[in-house]
Amino acid sequence: MIALLDANNFFVSCERVFRPDLMNKPVAVLSNNDGCLISRSNEVKALGVPMGAPYFKYKEILKDHNVAIFSSHFTLYGDMSGRMMDLIDSLVPRIEVYSIDEAFIDLSGVRDIEALCNHIRNLIWRSLGIPTSIGIAKTKTLAKVANHYAKRVPAFKSICYLKEDPRVDQALKLLSVGEVWGIGRQITKKLEGQGILTAYDLKRVDPRCMRQNFNVVGERIVRELNGVSCLELEDIEALKKSTQVTRSFSKTITELDELRSTIATYATRLGQKLREQGLVTKNVMVCIRTSKFRASDPQYANSHTMVLPSFVGQEGQLDLFSRHVEEPFQSEKLWEALDLVNKRYGRGTVFSAACGKGLTWKDQKKHLSQPYTTSWHHLPLVFAK
DNA sequence: TCTGGGGTCCTAGGACCC
DNA sequence: TCTGGGGTCCTAGGACCC
Numbered sequence: 193m194i195a196l197l198d199a200n201n202f203f204v205s206c207e208r209v210f211r212p213d214l215m216n217k218p219v220a221v222l223s224n225n226d227g228c229l230i231s232r233s234n235e236v237k238a239l240g241v242p243m244g245a246p247y248f249k250y251k252e253i254l255k256d257h258n259v260a261i262f263s264s265h266f267t268l269y270g271d272m273s274g275r276m277m278d279l280i281d282s283l284v285p286r287i288e289v290y291s292i293d294e295a296f297i298d299l300s301g302v303r304d305i306e307a308l309c310n311h312i313r314n315l316i317w318r319s320l321g322i323p324t325s326i327g328i329a330k331t332k333t334l335a336k337v338a339n340h341y342a343k344r345v346p347a348f349k350s351i352c353y354l355k356e357d358p359r360v361d362q363a364l365k366l367l368s369v370g371e372v373w374g375i376g377r378q379i380t381k382k383l384e385g386q387g388i389l390t391a392y393d394l395k396r397v398d399p400r401c402m403r404q405n406f407n408v409v410g411e412r413i414v415r416e417l418n419g420v421s422c423l424e425l426e427d428i429e430a431l432k433k434s435t436q437v438t439r440s441f442s443k444t445i446t447e448l449d450e451l452r453s454t455i456a457t458y459a460t461r462l463g464q465k466l467r468e469q470g471l472v473t474k475n476v477m478v479c480i481r482t483s484k485f486r487a488s489d490p491q492y493a494n495s496h497t498m499v500l501p502s503f504v505g506q507e508g509q510l511d512l513f514s515r516h517v518e519e520p521f522q523s524e525k526l527w528e529a530l531d532l533v534n535k536r537y538g539r540g541t542v543f544s545a546a547c548g549k550g551l552t553w554k555d556q557k558k559h560l561s562q563p564y565t566t567s568w569h570h571l572p573l574v575f576a577k
Numbered sequence: 578t579c580t581g582g583g584g585t586c587c588t589a590g591g592a593c594c595c
Numbered sequence: 596t597c598t599g600g601g602g603t604c605c606t607a608g609g610a611c612c613c
Contacts, residue, residue: 202613223581230581230613246580264581291584291613376611407587409611438582485580497606556579 193305193328194425195297196335197280197312200323200343202293203231206272207262209321210564210572218259222247225442226263226556235259263557271565272320279316283308288425296332298425309351329354332423333416336373337363337391357419364392364417374413379406391417432471437462440483443553451480453548460547461539464531474500 199205203221208214218235222228229236229245236259241250247261254261273292280287286298297312299305309326316324327338334354341363342352354360370380372391382405388394395417403411412422437458445451455478466473481493533542540550562570 225579225581227579227581244581248579251579266582294613374611378610407610409587432584434584436583440581442579483580 193299193302193330194332194335194421195299195305195309195326195328196290196332196339197295197297197309197324197326198339198343199276199293200325201231201233202273202322203262203264203269204233205322206269207260207265207561208233209272210561211260214260218254218257219262220254220259221262221264222559223264224555225440226558227440230264261559263560265561265563267563267566268561272322275320275565276316276322276324279319280312283312283315286425287428289428296335296425299328306351306353309353313350323350325350325352327352327354329360330419331416331421332425333373333413334360334419337367340367340371360419361392361395364395365390367391369394372413372417374409379410382406432469435462435465435469435471437465438479441553442556444483449548450552453546454551455480456544456546456548457540457550460543463527464534467527467531476500 204219207219207221216235217233218239219233220229220236220241221231223230226247228247229241229243229250232241232243235257236254239253239257239259241253247254269292276293277287277289277295280295280297284297284299285301288296288298290296299308302308305328309328313324313326316322325339325342327335327340327342328351329335329338337360338352338354341354342348342350345352354363367390369375369383369388369390370377372394375383375394383389383394388397394414397414399411399414399418402414415422439458441454445454459476459478465471475497477495477497479493479495482489482491484491530542534540540547543550564570564572
């Protein structure tokens, strides 16, 4: 059996840990630059504010309902996520960290599955103050279905175990096909056109037909719905295959020089990310595009990929800027020092000339919470009477 | 005025090689 | 009239996920 553990409204829950006064009150977390809503408490969902909604369009409604707003604070969420994953990992044979707030858990060999899952939930709640839901079934795709019900049906008390077939089928019949993991908007449209409306209908499709009409991904989904595992738990140590830094600029850029220095500034962050994660790369791609929301303006999008000359050995980092690749050791030390300086004295303390003056604007983050778990200066104070 | 950011996998087609 | 077969690698684009 496989379990999928998922934190409820994760970013909102992280903020609430340090603001217990907001428990059971409406809370929302915004995306970068305070652009969209990316996490909503149940109270906000009940107001009908959709996921990904642009903040400025819903500002009034949110204000009218006294919704507490937070700017995104990814160092906090990342840290809380790491703690949560460590807790799970300490209790089970094997996990796959699937996203910042989700993990698949291998339950093979576990005797009392429900007891273990209860224990995991309680431990995370007691240690971190994060509420979670767990779905359990034979395959990843079915565990996702189970999790869907664990979150929505109060009678399950946040744990839904889809053990035997009549129960699985019942769950699938009540689930629309578009809610199946891996079935997105485009495929939903096509399937519905063929009269396949529920997850149960999809389960009954011939997997080979699915492969012909769609692709091997669709075939796997059908098999997984039938209890045949096609998606193994993946090695969480596996190396990342790509990494990126992308931004929507909060200011329109019209001058080439400014675009150059902006891209150089973000390229610098990408370099830091690579070094932090111990990654090396052969290709670097830069993309730019105009704002798709200004439909009346002429649109432009382009990208360029550069193949870098060589690796400098497994231990070292690829030197992005120097042509003297024959001196990897020196540049490695140099970057190490630069990273340290920038870490201690703030991003952009030392930078390459290509960055010019760096960014000529600041990202909007009007509602940022304190770095409670990642800075000694911001440890919450507790007073006892 | 204001609309996120970071990933994965699959497929088709072209270039090139023997 | 008729023009092989089997590979690899790369790119672009599409679809999906959180």
